[in-house]
Amino acid sequence: MSKEKFITLKSTAVPLPIENIDTDQIIPARFLKATTREGFGENLFRDWRYDSEGKPKPDFVLNDPRYKGKILVAGKNFGCGSSREHAAWALADFGFRVVVSSFFADIFKNNALNNAVLPVTVSDEFLNKALRTIEADPSTEITVDLENQTITLADGSSETFDINPYKKTCLMNGYDDIDYLLSLRDEIRNYELTHS
């Protein structure tokens, strides 16, 4: 089923300089009871965003009107913990198309890519610089160019990032993995017949 295509994105960004942000913070387990994919954005970072009475906590960045945008810039080891794809759904549903960090957990990376959210891995130095830049000027824009695999700050400093060529093709064309696997069904049947 085709997804929105991703070529380049220029956007302001939201800084979240916390390390080891796990999937339980991104979307707490008690919000995993839905049977559809929609609506998870409301509970993104729920326990950091709202107090126990459901009132927004003013000191959390998503409640700070200065910070907006489709790019989340987060501390090292983002997305560790559970395999819940709900974490990627919540980010996508909230409106993020890119997460920048110096390190991502494996399953999260896959889940994000499967939902057209691009994880961009940068060096620690670049990450720190990006965070400082955004905090100094929340209106600063970051450009993520998937075709050339570069991420560039407003002052022109830039880094290249890695992405698997297959995933890159999928994102740029809006394909998903199931389309590809379904095209191989005969080969899979054949494998089943010869391997059991």
Add this chain to the structure above:
Amino acid sequence: MSQKPRTLFEKIWDLHVVKQREGYPDVLYIDRHFIHEVTSPQAFAGLRKRGIKVFNPSRTTATADHNVPTLNQHLPIREELSRHQVETLKKNCEEFGITMYGLGHPYQGIVHIIGPELGLTLPGMTIVCGDSHTSTHGAFGAIAFGIGTSEVEQVLATQCILQHRPKTMRIEINGKLGKGVVSKDIILYIISKISAGGATGYFVEYAGEAIRNLSMEARMTICNMSIEMGARGGLIAPDDTTFEYIKGRKYAPQGEAFEKAVEQWRQLATDEGATYDKVLQFDASDIAPMITYGTNPGMGIKVTDRIPTVEELKDINEQTSFRKSLEYMGLEPGTPLLGKPVDYVFIGSCTNARIEDLRMVASIVKGKKKAGNVEVWIVPGSKQVEAQARAEGLDKIFEEAGFQLRQPGCSACLAMNEDKIPAGKYCISTSNRNFEGRQGPKSRTFLASPLMAAAAAITGRVTDVRELV
């Protein structure tokens, strides 16, 4: 015999590659797929939307575990959303022809406990489930790992998944474990050494004398927590201990077929001279009963040690999260945990809710009473574990100690059902994650072994179990 020596992981992987193509991930055939109520509904919805059937329904098995209550399971689930998820799973399984062990079924239980128990988990298999602790099944010498819901849909639709071959790591634990030290301590020790992200990108093979000497259930505890150091999964080469465990289980090969299978399974070992991308070695005698103090499983210490100070942290970048974590836990850097009062003791989860875990707890609490300041929840991993515990009279031992054997489910491991640790309370838990809010909003978790949890149940505080055995 010109083939280059391969690791166990590589052998299993190679056998399951349906298609390999330059620049593309491998197409990997999946032998066994487990599903549960939380991560599957959107995958079935996807199939429906595409108008396709399940490719091979006999290779998928379902159970209800994450949301289920652990008391009065014969009654309808009270919480509406949970009930709806469990009912949706049941309907999906009926519509798509998948076997389900739902509430009330004698085989129901936590997905990673029932797979091995029923002989659905076998050496040499590829196994996936929409749950990160699928790594548990690696204890049988299988490639087992957690996947997201889009991937659940892929497996339902094609029995395959797209995967890049991960790097391999070998972790050896040499020598013998000391008194009061069990497999949970081994894995908490490893994670404390290499950190919660230390094995990201790797598939780990555990080896060495201390691992060989473990029972199957103890091996499952280790593989279970592989994900807590970021690994895709962990596995252990099968041996007689493995075959003995599998023999006679419901879905395992029987009779002659079993003997033949064992012959094949014996080939499942890393070849002499095969190389790993990384090798780590530890000495079992350096491992003590462990406990975590922070909000990721890498933040663990020997129970007799102090919490580190900010200055002692290896990575300066970790200081902010360290401070934040201790603040959440209400603990001071540089102080000991020993003697710290706890409010709850949770014995359960796919890490430590098998019969041997319950026996460990019983060995400590037998003839004693729980402390007045603690609430103790003991939640068996499956109906079969529950039945076995009752047959052995463990339920009586627990009752005499002042707590009740509940009914199977994930329970306070992730607090999706009613079993939640209240805000600010301390819980010593045999589960696998101490993340903020994992056991309930603002709950505070100390991860430890069943022996350590049992000791705390008796004394009401963090206790070195070696003083009680």
